[in-house]
Amino acid sequence: MITLNDVKNSPQVVNFINQTERAMTALHYTNHGLRHTNLVAERASQIAKGIGLSQREAELASIAGFCHDMGNFMTRTFHHYYAALLFHQIFQHEFEPEEISTVMQAIANHDKEEMNFSHSVSSVLVLADKSDVNRTRVTEKDINKIKLDIHDKVNYATTESNLKIDKTKKRITLTLKIDTNFCPIMEYFEIFTERMVFCRKAAEFLGYEFGLVINKFRLL
Ligand SMILES: [Fe+2]
Numbered sequence: 495m496i497t498l499n500d501v502k503n504s505p506q507v508v509n510f511i512n513q514t515e516r517a518m519t520a521l522h523y524t525n526h527g528l529r530h531t532n533l534v535a536e537r538a539s540q541i542a543k544g545i546g547l548s549q550r551e552a553e554l555a556s557i558a559g560f561c562h563d564m565g566n567f568m569t570r571t572f573h574h575y576y577a578a579l580l581f582h583q584i585f586q587h588e589f590e591p592e593e594i595s596t597v598m599q600a601i602a603n604h605d606k607e608e609m610n611f612s613h614s615v616s617s618v619l620v621l622a623d624k625s626d627v628n629r630t631r632v633t634e635k636d637i638n639k640i641k642l643d644i645h646d647k648v649n650y651a652t653t654e655s656n657l658k659i660d661k662t663k664k665r666i667t668l669t670l671k672i673d674t675n676f677c678p679i680m681e682y683f684e685i686f687t688e689r690m691v692f693c694r695k696a697a698e699f700l701g702y703e704f705g706l707v708i709n710k711f712r713l714l
């Protein structure tokens with residue numbers, strides 16, 4: 495049975511992710527390379543286990559997490575679809591049909607406008623991906639340029655970012671620490687309101703409430 499480690503050791507997957515990182519850096523985007531994909535893979539596994547999905551579902555969620563952005567080197571706009579199809583091309587002979595379609599659907603779903611869910615693995619991936627906001631994601635080094643790009647600015651201002659799962663209270667909470675001297679919280683919502691709506695919908699599908707705490711204030 496193919497594992498996350500097998501996928502991480504696929505030279506083709508690693509190459510697609512590294513190509514993606516170069517393409518995103520050229521577009522002045524935040525990190526979409528191995529830093530992001532490793533974190534999303536780990537967070538997906540943490541969420542899946544935290545809400546009590548099976549060991550294998552947690553593995554599939556982390557595999558989807560590792561591969562979800564690898565289509566960005568071909569196109570930003572449809573990267574989620576390309577990544578899903580690339581995944582199929584690489585691994586079609588190595589997964590059971592049910593498993594590969596679950597991973598493909600999760601990957602394709604993670605940035606779709608019509609965000610609806612029919613599988614827990616897809617919901618877990620959305621929560622893992624959309625909660626990755628952090629200073630360590632900013633690739634730009636020039637602080638003056640960081641201030642001019644709202645995505646860089648919000649990420650740079652976010653010095654702590656954690657996702658906690660409370661199985662008893664049925665709540666998944668994203669806790670952020672934002673340096674408000676560098677970036678007003680309003681700017682976070684200016685770019686991330688849609689992401690937070692995606693997280694709420696994903697959590698709802700799993701039977702959970704989504705919470706957001708910024709600088710110790712509960713906002714959701
Ligand atoms: Fe993406």
Ligand SMILES: [Fe+2]
Pocket residue numbers: 530534562563623
């Ligand atoms: Fe992503």
